[in-house]
Amino acid sequence: MLQRDYTTSQLDVLEAEAIHIMREVAAEFERPCLLFSGGKDSIVMLRIAEKAFWPAPIPFPLMHVDTGHNFPEVIEFRDRRVEELGARLVVASVQDSIDAGRVVEETGRRASRNRLQTTTLLDAIEENEFDAVFGGARRDEEKARAKERVFSFRDDFGQWDPKNQRPELWNLYNAKIRKGEHIRVFPLSNWTELDIWDYIRREGIEIPSIYFAHSRAVFERDGMLLADNPWITRGDDEPLFEAVVRYRTVGDATCTGAVQSSAGTVEEIIDEIAATRITERGATRADDRASEAAMEDRKREGYF
């Protein structure tokens, strides 16, 4: 008789790990929430939440930190998904934070609401008394993230202290916090961009249309293609042109760049990513280019 080989595929291992992490949170925290932006990582995270608690509904609300600078296709997708699941969505709005005087809008050509999101996020966590917040960040995205724990402790001010992280061993996660503190939880820590796409293909998961090649009016800035939109100040030296593009990440519309691509299906996207030589954040995120430690600094303050 043939000996059964208990090999498990990489996606099955990653999925099982992520489900375990989600159940750990649901069991150990009072008020978790899941950050859902309508981007591909959070879409995958949401699918895993569905799987973790099935046939019961997802036992926590979703939260979107809304910069107000959105791609309409993504917001439409977000709302449809929330409705299908019968989930509760908390929208934390950067505009509200500006109106309330909590933050001041940046000015100038490179103005962006990216950094302002941190205040909005932390205020919403405090207001809703969330004690665990799921994020879709992956360690392969960025070198500060490569060092972050799956259960990442945040103090009363929402700050991350990279030099003082709790050791994390086996599949044992330390969920102990005091009131006012919280844990950021990253169930997709060990996934790569390619794993995300392989999973989207395998599961047949729907994603917003902007991930697929489409024609769009764009202009070039710092070697990136930015879409024209009402919130962006375009210089005379930045002429608009029509191009066939797609997005590799979905963030604030003022600082998320598109890449030239003809990939119209998930399969074609996977082929393209397998061949690409530039990371997704390097290709498409102006916010990470500011300095060598841009992400570490924002994360220390409480960013995603």
Added chain:
Amino acid sequence: MDILRFATAGSVDDGKSTLIGRLLFDSKAIFEDQLEAVERTSRDRGTEYTDLSLLTDGLRAEREQGITIDVAYRYFATPRRKFIIADTPGHIQYTRNMVTGASTADLAIILIDARKGVLEQSRRHAFLTTLLRVPHLVLAVNKMDLVDYSEERFEEIREEFTAFASKLNAPDLTFIPISALLGDNVVSRSQNMPWYNGSSLLHHLENVHIASDRNLVDVRFPVQYVIRPQRATDPALHDYRGYAGQVAGGVLKPGDEVMHLPSGLSTRIASIDTYDGPVEEAFAPMSVTLRLEDDIDISRGDMICRPNNQPHAAQELEAMVCWMTDASKLGPRTKLTIKHTTRTARALVRDLHYRLDVNTLHRDEAAQSLGLNEIGRVSLRVTQPLFVDDYARNRLTGGFILVDESTNNTVGAGMIVDAR
């Protein structure tokens, strides 16, 4: 395609970063923008070569001090496997980070500089990986180009290390002579060492058999979460009660007779549910939901096993503990929170039998306490029974963490021995 998790260990300048950089680069996991950033930083700091360690040393403090402080996880894949590297610092003051990286590793690569041979730290790294029961060990004898690719030198090191490793009862041990800098025996077999008949390092990583490293014999299912949809209107879900968890050992099948602990009551598995439909069997590391034939009062922290193969229900534990904080020490009467599988309890240190010198393996029985990065044999009493196995038999039911009750920090990692 499956996943291999491996940890790398070596002393400063043995070539760890160079090796990782080469593996990532040759498997195309380093992207142009990352390489450009590293080149730019290397230039700014006046380094003449591209310092690939900047790829893994991601924190500001690490780059400023030029050392690896924390565990960094790196990812690459070949058509055969996905790899997760836990890149751990080698200094004795980072023992806890190495222990952390090794806890989930299927394999560890220990680098040795061929010119220097087996050093005190090489022995420490080997000891820690065997203490953490990393099932496969690779001794990569690096910088072979600097010893004229000498077979004699390689054999000398192999013999010395083998003699030492036999004392550790090291598991599967493989020796590979390499040059991380020039690429010999890293991805493909080297022309410079025709006397070496083994595989290249990458070939070994791609082919080492890991599926049977998991415990597939002793059924262990720590109950993590109880799923009760409570939909009064849906007849199919009205009475649904599922026990969710990640399999920690053995193979479970519908119809199997199982026992619940702590009650000791037996029942059968009615079905093994997942979102994608019921499955015919479940084994580690699958996350599934069990439904049982009989109504038993079951909650998080309980264990499901087989009536004729049970873990030990223990309130007195013997363990090797690695202490991970400099804010306090572990000694007799220290009180801590213990987390083992899905169960959390309080623990009292009854005795510290000895502190182990991780370099010489000497046991200091006069030791009064364990400080940061120290390892010792400890007796604990816990407030409620934990369902344990020897760590050597099952890493998931034999490992635990200790949490400080005042700071909430994770301060210790334990591996159960002599479970009774």
